Every structure is written in C-alpha cells, then in structure tokens.
Amino acid sequence: MTVSVPRGFRAAGVAAGLKSTGANDVALVVNDGPDDAAAAVFTTNRFPAAPVQWSRQVLATGRVRAVVLNSGGANACTGAGGFQDTHATAEHVAGELGIGAIDVAVASTGLIGVRLPMEQLTAGVTAAAKALSEDGGQDAALAIMTTDSVPKTTVQHRDGWTVGGMAKGAGMLAPSLATMLVVLTTDAVVPADVLQTALKQATSVSFERVDSDGCLSTNDTVLVMASGASGVTPSAEDVTEALTAAATDLAMQLLADAEGSTKDIAITVRNAASVEDALTAGRACARNNLLKTALFGNDPNWGRVLAAIGTTDAAFEADRVDVTINGVTVCRGGAIGDPREGVDLTGREITIDVDLNAGTEQATIWTNDLSIAYVHENSAYST
Amino acid sequence: MTVSVPRGFRAAGVAAGLKSTGANDVALVVNDGPDDAAAAVFTTNRFPAAPVQWSRQVLATGRVRAVVLNSGGANACTGAGGFQDTHATAEHVAGELGIGAIDVAVASTGLIGVRLPMEQLTAGVTAAAKALSEDGGQDAALAIMTTDSVPKTTVQHRDGWTVGGMAKGAGMLAPSLATMLVVLTTDAVVPADVLQTALKQATSVSFERVDSDGCLSTNDTVLVMASGASGVTPSAEDVTEALTAAATDLAMQLLADAEGSTKDIAITVRNAASVEDALTAGRACARNNLLKTALFGNDPNWGRVLAAIGTTDAAFEADRVDVTINGVTVCRGGAIGDPREGVDLTGREITIDVDLNAGTEQATIWTNDLSIAYVHENSAYST
Structure with missing residues (x-):
C-alpha cells in the first residue's frame, strides 16, 4: 500500500x-x-x-x-x-x-x-x-x-x-x-x-x-x-x-517517533515582524539543549525560552515578549507572569507560544525534548 | 587568596x-x-x-x-x-x-x-x-x-x-x-x-x-x-x-568541570581560509548533539564531524577535508581514511583535528561530550 x-x-x-x-x-x-x-x-x-x-x-x-x-x-x-x-x-x-x-x-x-x-x-x-x-x-x-x-x-x-x-x-x-x-x-x-x-x-x-x-x-x-x-x-x-x-x-x-523523545513540542512564535523572524526564534528554542532538557524534566523553565530567543536577531523589544506554556502565560513583558506551578507538563504534547509583539506574522516549529534515551541511542549507534 | x-x-x-x-x-x-x-x-x-x-x-x-x-x-x-x-x-x-x-x-x-x-x-x-x-x-x-x-x-x-x-x-x-x-x-x-x-x-x-x-x-x-x-x-x-x-x-x-561531562574535547580546524572560518567549523562540531553523544559513547564517528562542518559556509572543497581523531586520520579527502578501530577514546582528553586544506589559518574550540548526566542535571535543575 x-x-x-x-x-x-x-x-x-x-x-x-x-x-x-x-x-x-x-x-x-x-x-x-x-x-x-x-x-x-x-x-x-x-x-x-x-x-x-x-x-x-x-x-x-x-x-x-x-x-x-x-x-x-x-x-x-x-x-x-x-x-x-x-x-x-x-x-x-x-x-x-x-x-x-x-x-x-x-x-x-x-x-x-x-x-x-x-x-x-x-x-x-x-x-x-x-x-x-x-x-x-x-x-x-x-x-x-x-x-x-x-x-x-x-x-x-x-x-x-x-x-x-x-x-x-x-x-x-x-x-x-x-x-x-x-x-x-x-x-x-x-x-x-x-x-x-x-x-x-x-x-x-x-x-x-x-x-x-x-x-x-x-x-x-x-x-x-x-x-x-x-x-x-x-x-x-x-x-x-x-x-x-x-x-x-x-x-x-x-x-x-523521534529517537528517545518523551515530548512532542510545538513552538509557535506570534506577532513577529516576518515569518523568517518567527522561524528563527522558534528554531533557537528547538535547538536549545537547556530548554529541551528542562522540558524532559517537566520543568516549565520559561527563562530558557527567553535566553534562547535572546540569542537571535529577530525583531523584538525585550520588555514586550510574552511566553505561554501549555496555556499558562508564565512570562509577561519579558518578566514574571503567572505562577509556573500552574503549568502541567506531564503529558506528551507541549505547546510553547512566544508573542514577540513586533508584527503580524507567525510560524510553528515542531521539536522534541532532549532525553536520557536520546543520549543513550545516539551514543550507542555505530559501536 | x-x-x-x-x-x-x-x-x-x-x-x-x-x-x-x-x-x-x-x-x-x-x-x-x-x-x-x-x-x-x-x-x-x-x-x-x-x-x-x-x-x-x-x-x-x-x-x-x-x-x-x-x-x-x-x-x-x-x-x-x-x-x-x-x-x-x-x-x-x-x-x-x-x-x-x-x-x-x-x-x-x-x-x-x-x-x-x-x-x-x-x-x-x-x-x-x-x-x-x-x-x-x-x-x-x-x-x-x-x-x-x-x-x-x-x-x-x-x-x-x-x-x-x-x-x-x-x-x-x-x-x-x-x-x-x-x-x-x-x-x-x-x-x-x-x-x-x-x-x-x-x-x-x-x-x-x-x-x-x-x-x-x-x-x-x-x-x-x-x-x-x-x-x-x-x-x-x-x-x-x-x-x-x-x-x-x-x-x-x-x-x-562542565556539567555531567565525561570528555574534554579540543577541536582544531587547520588550514582554513580565515580564523573566522576555523571558528565557524569548530563551533558547528562543538554544537552537534550527534557528534557529542557519539564521543560520550567512545565512538570515533568522523562522519558526524563532516556532517557538522558540511552545514557551515566555511571555505573548503568536500573532497579535500581530512579528519584526525586522537592521532588517527580516519578521514582523508572527505572519504574513508585509516580504520576507526585504531582510535582510542577511553581517556577524558579527545583531540579532533580538521584539515580544511583551504588556507593557512587555524583555531581551536573546546567543548564537552553530551552525556546522560548532562541531561539528568539540566532536567532536574529548577524543580
């Protein structure tokens, strides 16, 4: 078939x-x-x-x-x-x-x-x-x-x-x-x-x-x-x-089916100045090992989201960025938002919404967490 | 003091x-x-x-x-x-x-x-x-x-x-x-x-x-x-x-003392067209999770070195790149070199030498492997 x-x-x-x-x-x-x-x-x-x-x-x-x-x-x-x-x-x-x-x-x-x-x-x-x-x-x-x-x-x-x-x-x-x-x-x-x-x-x-x-x-x-x-x-x-x-x-x-993953993570960057900016910011999160290990550990560590997009050249003002994880806006205006304790990360699906407040474009990047099983699989592959 | x-x-x-x-x-x-x-x-x-x-x-x-x-x-x-x-x-x-x-x-x-x-x-x-x-x-x-x-x-x-x-x-x-x-x-x-x-x-x-x-x-x-x-x-x-x-x-x-690391890895890129090229190629290796997990697993996976530098815009011809890991030139001219079985990775120190054959500049980037302990430490940090 x-x-x-x-x-x-x-x-x-x-x-x-x-x-x-x-x-x-x-x-x-x-x-x-x-x-x-x-x-x-x-x-x-x-x-x-x-x-x-x-x-x-x-x-x-x-x-x-x-x-x-x-x-x-x-x-x-x-x-x-x-x-x-x-x-x-x-x-x-x-x-x-x-x-x-x-x-x-x-x-x-x-x-x-x-x-x-x-x-x-x-x-x-x-x-x-x-x-x-x-x-x-x-x-x-x-x-x-x-x-x-x-x-x-x-x-x-x-x-x-x-x-x-x-x-x-x-x-x-x-x-x-x-x-x-x-x-x-x-x-x-x-x-x-x-x-x-x-x-x-x-x-x-x-x-x-x-x-x-x-x-x-x-x-x-x-x-x-x-x-x-x-x-x-x-x-x-x-x-x-x-x-x-x-x-x-x-x-x-x-x-x-990604190797050793325990989470499917959708990172949506909204209100970007361009789709390219939204993709750049989303990819920076998707490739940040500290964020990916935090999510493996069920830790809604929004500081690592900001630290990741803070390394990019996407258009935004640091004090206008909001981050919402699984529906809880844990970061407002680049600072502390609702209590992170309210975020439930125990399921496989995780959504991270980053609002750059810098335009009208958006894009979603999908990624996985960085798990112990990932390291195990990829360290044992050819030997 | x-x-x-x-x-x-x-x-x-x-x-x-x-x-x-x-x-x-x-x-x-x-x-x-x-x-x-x-x-x-x-x-x-x-x-x-x-x-x-x-x-x-x-x-x-x-x-x-x-x-x-x-x-x-x-x-x-x-x-x-x-x-x-x-x-x-x-x-x-x-x-x-x-x-x-x-x-x-x-x-x-x-x-x-x-x-x-x-x-x-x-x-x-x-x-x-x-x-x-x-x-x-x-x-x-x-x-x-x-x-x-x-x-x-x-x-x-x-x-x-x-x-x-x-x-x-x-x-x-x-x-x-x-x-x-x-x-x-x-x-x-x-x-x-x-x-x-x-x-x-x-x-x-x-x-x-x-x-x-x-x-x-x-x-x-x-x-x-x-x-x-x-x-x-x-x-x-x-x-x-x-x-x-x-x-x-x-x-x-x-x-x-890097978190959870088991290897200290020195990546030297030689004969680059510029120091910037050497740094770019070295960083691409240092940030490649597949290479870092392979080294954690004592696997001299030189293909992952090439795959990493192949994502950069450093000046080189693919069929002129050599890779030497802990003294063994496992890749010559972008293809199979000496047997990878000859590489001893059991110690903490690893040297990776990449010869781009594209100039006279060089630089070294130092990094660590990506270990199970790294994931463990960074997933357990704030919670």
Missing part, C-alpha cells in the same frame, strides 16, 4: 542482509506511467552522500522511472568508490527493469563512512525487482527503517487522484539519526516544473519545520513521482495542497 | 541563605586602590539580566571600586522590580563601604525569572563587608558556585605585578547552567581603555572558544579591576598576555 496506492506504481521491500537483524533493507518503487514526471528536494549539507550526488543528476532531467532505497549504510563520505557503487546500483536496477540508469534515483541511509556490501545489495535489487507489486508499499516502508520504531506512510485521496507516501527518520530538516528519506507518489497528471514548485512549498511548511536536534544529514531526500495514470490534471494549487497534506502527515509521524 | 592576591584588593564570601544548602552565596571584592580602573565583557543575549544592565552603566565610567556577586538567583527577566533589587544591592554595598552606588558592579547567577530574597541578600552584603580580608578570595570563589563541583581560581605572577581571578560556570561563551561569572584583579597600573582592549582580546581566545552546549546566558560577566597598588606600569602587550593567561587557565577549569 502507501506509495503503491496511486495507480501506475509498484513497490517492493526485501531483506538483503545489509541489516544484521535480517529485517527488510532494500526497497524499490517503480513508476509504470504513462508519465514519469518527478521532482525532489535534497539535503543542503556540503558533504552530500553518493546517492544524493547521483540522484541530483537524475532529477535534472525532471524524470524518474524508479527509485531504489537501502538502509544499513548511508554511502556518504565514501569517495569515488562510493559513487561508483551508487552508479552500479542504478545500472543494476535499470537492467532488471529494462530502462536506463539515468531513469533510476537512489537513496541510502545508515552509518556514514562505510562502503556498501555490493554483492548483497545487488542480489537484493534482483529480489526486489521480482517482488514488485501493487501491494508492495508496506514492505518498502519497512525496508527503509533504521532506528524508526514504526513505518511511516500516508495516503491522501482527492477527486479522482491520489497521493501516497512513505518516510523514514526521526526529525528533520535537521534529522536525528543518519537521515530522513521520503518517497511520494501520485497518479495525477503533473508536469515536472509544477511538481517541483509544489514539492518545495510542501516541504517548506512540513519537514523543514520539524527540527528534532538541529543536525542536518548528508543523505536527506524527498522525492515525488507522478505517473499520470488517473488521467486527472489537477491545478497547481491542488497539487500543492495534497503534497502538503501528505508531507505534513509524514512529518508529524517522524516527530512522534 | 585568588582575587585578593594582587595588592590593593580585599574579598569575602558568606552564606546569606540564598542557597538552600547553606553554602556561601554572597561574594564581595573590593579595590582599595590607589587606582580604580575597570573593564568588562558582558553577555550579548538580548535579555540581559538586571545586574548586567546595571553593571554596564557602572562600567561606562571605566571605574569600579567594588563588585558584589550572588549565587542562588540570576535576577534575570524580573522586570523593573528586579532592576530595583540590583540597584538597592549596589546602594547597600556603597553604604557599607562609604562609596557611591555607581562605583559598585553587581553580578548574579541562578534560576531565571525569580526575584531575589532581598532581606537575606542585604544581610549577606553587610556580613560580607565585615568579613573583607586580603585572605578572602577563596571564600568569595566558593560563594559564586552553582553546579560547579570545585571553585575555579588563578594567580599569574609577573615582574613586580600580579593578576588574580575567580570564575564560576560550566562552559562558555555558551555557558551551560545559568551563567559564567569571572572576576579578575591586578595590582598593575593600567588605564581603563588599555584594560578594556586587553580584556576583549583575552576573552576572545579563551572563554569565547569554550563552547560547552551553545547556550548563551542572560548573566555572563567578565570583570577586571586594576588597583595600581604595585606601582608597576606594564606595557599593553604584557597586560594582554597576563589577562589571557589568567582567562585561559580559568576557561580550562570551567571546561573540566
């Missing part, structure tokens, strides 16, 4: 032995057309992994016929040999499907700085090609998991057309461990340039506003493919709306 | 009941002259605490006769009432010493957003004034501790003149818990403008290159006072050298 729900798509997920656990680790999603329009957003990290370098070339054509994804190895910082591995993988997929390598996008996730076991990966691709099916979406979603505890999928039905999707990762565009990978599919008729504009807009208000730990991966990839199999040509606005709905659904699933 | 070692200074530290533990919590350092030149560097946080706002006014005169410091409350984000508390504290010190309030700098550390118990603080000031002595430096150093496990002090003897100092905190200019406070004293004859230039240079290569958790406090203060009691007038270069030595000594003590 999921990516294979829209017409024109088949998918598969198989276990190729890249993961020591024997779980699925190679996924294949194929667009059988009639169209093969595609668009993507990649990491801006200046050490892009080999599959990102390769897929950027593929996407320059605006066309993708298939995407192969693997967990169990990021193929990042692996030099010319690593790039050849990605190229060989695309060639192998192309051979199995009778298409060109330039039609095949590649995405990888796992440990940086380790070469992929190509013999196992190639055998996995062969097995995945054999297993391709219109029911293969769930297997594919399982195959891209790393520390994810559950697969993340979405389906958005519209008037005669559908968007499907799958994702792995734990917080983004600053993903936590290794990477965020997302594949979206639609059977709508959408030209590549419309698809690119719509995807960029959709990611800017979803994945790019989830910031689990501020760490930007070398492998982040969000890919969308349009088969046109529904025969329906929605407006650009409708495409943007549906992709945004799918991306937001997946983003919230990533947040809820 | 410490701040009271240079001639012309007396100090005291007393327990006023601000700390529930009954430990020392009010410190007083008095410059008996003949000179009263002073300089300071304050936090750049846009929510400066009341004592920072006050002390900035005092320092505008280039003169300080006394500084009063308290732990047990930061007096930050406390509005007009909080500022009045600081003013009243300075007035009370002035009354005890027979000087003007404008001669008295104030520094506070503790929880943000809580008013100080003025009755206890005032009584503490009176007691501290009575206890002032040329042997009071150690008591003063104890009185400014919060989560510090040991007091931090330094003495630098030069040719006929001396610099003394004390500090509290755990990592800066991004201090961890609450704040970094530093008081330096010297019996050299130094005009205020020379002192300011020397202090700025000294802090820029010491405290500003220690980055424990990237969080900038509302209260950070580094104050230096010159009594001229030695009668010696050193050159500006010699003053800068001695202040830098004192500041570096204290900065390394802060690093070693």
Whole structure:
C-alpha cells in the first residue's frame, strides 16, 4: 500500500542482509506511467552522500522511472568508490527493469563512512525487482527503517487522484539519526516544473519545520513521482495542497517517533515582524539543549525560552515578549507572569507560544525534548 | 587568596541563605586602590539580566571600586522590580563601604525569572563587608558556585605585578547552567581603555572558544579591576598576555568541570581560509548533539564531524577535508581514511583535528561530550 496506492506504481521491500537483524533493507518503487514526471528536494549539507550526488543528476532531467532505497549504510563520505557503487546500483536496477540508469534515483541511509556490501545489495535489487507489486508499499516502508520504531506512510485521496507516501527518520530538516528519506507518489497528471514548485512549498511548511536536534544529514531526500495514470490534471494549487497534506502527515509521524523523545513540542512564535523572524526564534528554542532538557524534566523553565530567543536577531523589544506554556502565560513583558506551578507538563504534547509583539506574522516549529534515551541511542549507534 | 592576591584588593564570601544548602552565596571584592580602573565583557543575549544592565552603566565610567556577586538567583527577566533589587544591592554595598552606588558592579547567577530574597541578600552584603580580608578570595570563589563541583581560581605572577581571578560556570561563551561569572584583579597600573582592549582580546581566545552546549546566558560577566597598588606600569602587550593567561587557565577549569561531562574535547580546524572560518567549523562540531553523544559513547564517528562542518559556509572543497581523531586520520579527502578501530577514546582528553586544506589559518574550540548526566542535571535543575 502507501506509495503503491496511486495507480501506475509498484513497490517492493526485501531483506538483503545489509541489516544484521535480517529485517527488510532494500526497497524499490517503480513508476509504470504513462508519465514519469518527478521532482525532489535534497539535503543542503556540503558533504552530500553518493546517492544524493547521483540522484541530483537524475532529477535534472525532471524524470524518474524508479527509485531504489537501502538502509544499513548511508554511502556518504565514501569517495569515488562510493559513487561508483551508487552508479552500479542504478545500472543494476535499470537492467532488471529494462530502462536506463539515468531513469533510476537512489537513496541510502545508515552509518556514514562505510562502503556498501555490493554483492548483497545487488542480489537484493534482483529480489526486489521480482517482488514488485501493487501491494508492495508496506514492505518498502519497512525496508527503509533504521532506528524508526514504526513505518511511516500516508495516503491522501482527492477527486479522482491520489497521493501516497512513505518516510523514514526521526526529525528533520535537521534529522536525528543518519537521515530522513521520503518517497511520494501520485497518479495525477503533473508536469515536472509544477511538481517541483509544489514539492518545495510542501516541504517548506512540513519537514523543514520539524527540527528534532538541529543536525542536518548528508543523505536527506524527498522525492515525488507522478505517473499520470488517473488521467486527472489537477491545478497547481491542488497539487500543492495534497503534497502538503501528505508531507505534513509524514512529518508529524517522524516527530512522534523521534529517537528517545518523551515530548512532542510545538513552538509557535506570534506577532513577529516576518515569518523568517518567527522561524528563527522558534528554531533557537528547538535547538536549545537547556530548554529541551528542562522540558524532559517537566520543568516549565520559561527563562530558557527567553535566553534562547535572546540569542537571535529577530525583531523584538525585550520588555514586550510574552511566553505561554501549555496555556499558562508564565512570562509577561519579558518578566514574571503567572505562577509556573500552574503549568502541567506531564503529558506528551507541549505547546510553547512566544508573542514577540513586533508584527503580524507567525510560524510553528515542531521539536522534541532532549532525553536520557536520546543520549543513550545516539551514543550507542555505530559501536 | 585568588582575587585578593594582587595588592590593593580585599574579598569575602558568606552564606546569606540564598542557597538552600547553606553554602556561601554572597561574594564581595573590593579595590582599595590607589587606582580604580575597570573593564568588562558582558553577555550579548538580548535579555540581559538586571545586574548586567546595571553593571554596564557602572562600567561606562571605566571605574569600579567594588563588585558584589550572588549565587542562588540570576535576577534575570524580573522586570523593573528586579532592576530595583540590583540597584538597592549596589546602594547597600556603597553604604557599607562609604562609596557611591555607581562605583559598585553587581553580578548574579541562578534560576531565571525569580526575584531575589532581598532581606537575606542585604544581610549577606553587610556580613560580607565585615568579613573583607586580603585572605578572602577563596571564600568569595566558593560563594559564586552553582553546579560547579570545585571553585575555579588563578594567580599569574609577573615582574613586580600580579593578576588574580575567580570564575564560576560550566562552559562558555555558551555557558551551560545559568551563567559564567569571572572576576579578575591586578595590582598593575593600567588605564581603563588599555584594560578594556586587553580584556576583549583575552576573552576572545579563551572563554569565547569554550563552547560547552551553545547556550548563551542572560548573566555572563567578565570583570577586571586594576588597583595600581604595585606601582608597576606594564606595557599593553604584557597586560594582554597576563589577562589571557589568567582567562585561559580559568576557561580550562570551567571546561573540566562542565556539567555531567565525561570528555574534554579540543577541536582544531587547520588550514582554513580565515580564523573566522576555523571558528565557524569548530563551533558547528562543538554544537552537534550527534557528534557529542557519539564521543560520550567512545565512538570515533568522523562522519558526524563532516556532517557538522558540511552545514557551515566555511571555505573548503568536500573532497579535500581530512579528519584526525586522537592521532588517527580516519578521514582523508572527505572519504574513508585509516580504520576507526585504531582510535582510542577511553581517556577524558579527545583531540579532533580538521584539515580544511583551504588556507593557512587555524583555531581551536573546546567543548564537552553530551552525556546522560548532562541531561539528568539540566532536567532536574529548577524543580
């Protein structure tokens, strides 16, 4: 299901032995057309992994016929040999499907700085090609998991057309461990340039506003493919709306499954001079370890909210900023507000509202707390 | 001793009941002259605490006769009432010493957003004034501790003149818990403008290159006072050298005592196009939670070093960057170098050398790992 729900798509997920656990680790999603329009957003990290370098070339054509994804190895910082591995993988997929390598996008996730076991990966691709099916979406979603505890999928039905999707990762565009990978599919008729504009807009208000730990991966990839199999040509606005709905659904699933987190935190900055200011102030909170540990400890430490936004260049006057945590305005005019004892932080959901009193714009950043389990998971990962 | 070692200074530290533990919590350092030149560097946080706002006014005169410091409350984000508390504290010190309030700098550390118990603080000031002595430096150093496990002090003897100092905190200019406070004293004859230039240079290569958790406090203060009691007038270069030595000594003590840390990490970025580039790349590593947790787990995860510097705008080519961890060049040319298994991370000291191969400048940033104890301490602080 999921990516294979829209017409024109088949998918598969198989276990190729890249993961020591024997779980699925190679996924294949194929667009059988009639169209093969595609668009993507990649990491801006200046050490892009080999599959990102390769897929950027593929996407320059605006066309993708298939995407192969693997967990169990990021193929990042692996030099010319690593790039050849990605190229060989695309060639192998192309051979199995009778298409060109330039039609095949590649995405990888796992440990940086380790070469992929190509013999196992190639055998996995062969097995995945054999297993391709219109029911293969769930297997594919399982195959891209790393520390994810559950697969993340979405389906958005519209008037005669559908968007499907799958994702792995734990917080983004600053993903936590290794990477965020997302594949979206639609059977709508959408030209590549419309698809690119719509995807960029959709990611800017979803994945790019989830910031689990501020760490930007070398492998982040969000890919969308349009088969046109529904025969329906929605407006650009409708495409943007549906992709945004799918991306937001997946983003919230990533947040809820962030490594070791015990809180889902929505930081809304209101009455900012600009959306950019609101995002800057929100991100400063989302990346402040002192605030994130305080929230882990159920401590409504609003001083750390102010200390965080006090490091930014957002427009505000220090004596006009209000902070409300879970409905209690604990800070008024940059000073002491209602008693912090009134704030109940025992649940998983936390809302922090910062009113800058400096304009009319607003934005929300979603993040998690910084927990003992986060440290444990991320200190034990590769060893 | 410490701040009271240079001639012309007396100090005291007393327990006023601000700390529930009954430990020392009010410190007083008095410059008996003949000179009263002073300089300071304050936090750049846009929510400066009341004592920072006050002390900035005092320092505008280039003169300080006394500084009063308290732990047990930061007096930050406390509005007009909080500022009045600081003013009243300075007035009370002035009354005890027979000087003007404008001669008295104030520094506070503790929880943000809580008013100080003025009755206890005032009584503490009176007691501290009575206890002032040329042997009071150690008591003063104890009185400014919060989560510090040991007091931090330094003495630098030069040719006929001396610099003394004390500090509290755990990592800066991004201090961890609450704040970094530093008081330096010297019996050299130094005009205020020379002192300011020397202090700025000294802090820029010491405290500003220690980055424990990237969080900038509302209260950070580094104050230096010159009594001229030695009668010696050193050159500006010699003053800068001695202040830098004192500041570096204290900065390394802060690093070693950072909350819950198990590693002292020196990140040196070499062959950068500029010192600024080297600092930017070093800070990106120092603030990367994934790298810091990996090091806590004794994992030489060099991919996370590249992923961190890959988010910066420092000049480099991705395929020309080398990374050496504790002497093993685990990454060459942005790709796999010597086996990571050869890296021994079991000790407390870790050196990470990043060679950008993009110029001739270099800089070192010092930081700590991100440990389970860090999360524990910072989640349990105010509750």
